[in-house]
Amino acid sequence: MFARLTLTLCLLCACDTVRVHKSTVHVGEEGLDIPLSFASGDDSVTISATSRVACESLLWNDGTSFTNGTFLASPGARLQLRRVTPGESDVDLIAVYRRARPGRQLHLDVNVFVTGAADLSLEAAEHNPRLRKALATMWEIYGRAEIFPGQVRFLPLPLPDPNIELKDCDGDMPSARAGATALQRTRKAPPGLNVLLVQDIEAAKPVAGYSALPGGVVHDVPSPDGVVLTLAYFDTSADDPLGQTLAHEIGHYLGLFHNVEADGTSVDPLADTPKVPPFGMANLMYYASAGRQPKLTAMQIAAMRRHPLLY
Numbered sequence: 063m064f065a066r067l068t069l070t071l072c073l074l075c076a077c078d079t080v081r082v083h084k085s086t087v088h089v090g091e092e093g094l095d096i097p098l099s100f101a102s103g104d105d106s107v108t109i110s111a112t113s114r115v116a117c118e119s120l121l122w123n124d125g126t127s128f129t130n131g132t133f134l135a136s137p138g139a140r141l142q143l144r145r146v147t148p149g150e151s152d153v154d155l156i157a158v159y160r161r162a163r164p165g166r167q168l169h170l171d172v173n174v175f176v177t178g179a180a181d182l183s184l185e186a187a188e189h190n191p192r193l194r195k196a197l198a199t200m201w202e203i204y205g206r207a208e209i210f211p212g213q214v215r216f217l218p219l220p221l222p223d224p225n226i227e228l229k230d231c232d233g234d235m236p237s238a239r240a241g242a243t244a245l246q247r248t249r250k251a252p253p254g255l256n257v258l259l260v261q262d263i264e265a266a267k268p269v270a271g272y273s274a275l276p277g278g279v280v281h282d283v284p285s286p287d288g289v290v291l292t293l294a295y296f297d298t299s300a301d302d303p304l305g306q307t308l309a310h311e312i313g314h315y316l317g318l319f320h321n322v323e324a325d326g327t328s329v330d331p332l333a334d335t336p337k338v339p340p341f342g343m344a345n346l347m348y349y350a351s352a353g354r355q356p357k358l359t360a361m362q363i364a365a366m367r368r369h370p371l372l373y
């Protein structure tokens with residue numbers, strides 16, 4: 063077991079609702095138990111782990127694999143981290159402890175970045191009926207979790223090519239870890255969930271959106287972060303797949319896995335999510351489109367409401 067803790071810092075209290083710890087740990091394939099230091103009043107911790115070995119896969123407590131990924135936990139949880147491959151490496155950890163919020167209603171600030179996709183100008187975006195409908199669909203879904211709009215800003219991010227390429231280390235699925243230079247350019251934005259409107263995501267499989275899981279922890283996390291939404295469905299108006307895709311990606315951003323993956327057997331760790339058709343398919347976090355009126359379970363709502371970006 064490699065348990066060397068090489069650096070510990072506690073700083074960067076951007077506001078009184080979060081506390082940030084930074085450290086570097088040395089991780090081997092045998093695994094490392096990492097203490098979580100909850101203080102009185104904390105109700106969750108979000109951890110970002112970045113291996114200094116590029117494209118290395120790390121495993122969390124339950125065997126869930128992330129490549130330099132993130133993890134959301136409640137008080138009492140333990141964190142164990144191990145390498146998939148033999149050997150050892152330094153891993154930079156950022157742990158954000160969130161204090162419990164009084165009351166039921168939470169708010170989320172959103173920065174919508176207009177890139178030139180769908181020939182949408184910044185001036186036109188805020189009043190564009192298609193975009194307004196997508197945002198309304200998304201907020202309607204989150205309203206059921208008592209998560210409401212905070213500040214919603216439209217910001218310019220002109221891209222030379224609004225088709226962006228996202229690849230993970232295997233080159234098959236989209237990932238913020240590679241090719242997402244556009245997302246890196248959102249990092250000077252005001253605090254909030256960054257939504258990047260692009261024309262298309264170029265990946266081996268067709269994808270309508272992408273999100274970090276969870277995302278938006280702190281702005282100096284050393285990886286690009288946010289939600290990418292394609293405007294491929296921009297012209298359709300029936301079931302609003304654009305709004306539902308946005309809601310699905312924000313679900314990832316706030317900490318949710320797919321209730322069922324495409325292989326039909328990989329499922330999320332929540333006890334109350336439907337895992338088989340037809341009910342599984344109606345969940346917002348089904349791997350493919352959930353159709354009309356996508357559902358969220360009580361445990362999905364509880365998990366999302368712990369995200370540090372909500373206030």
Ligand SMILES: [Zn+2]
Pocket residue numbers: 310314320348349
């Ligand atoms: Zn998804």
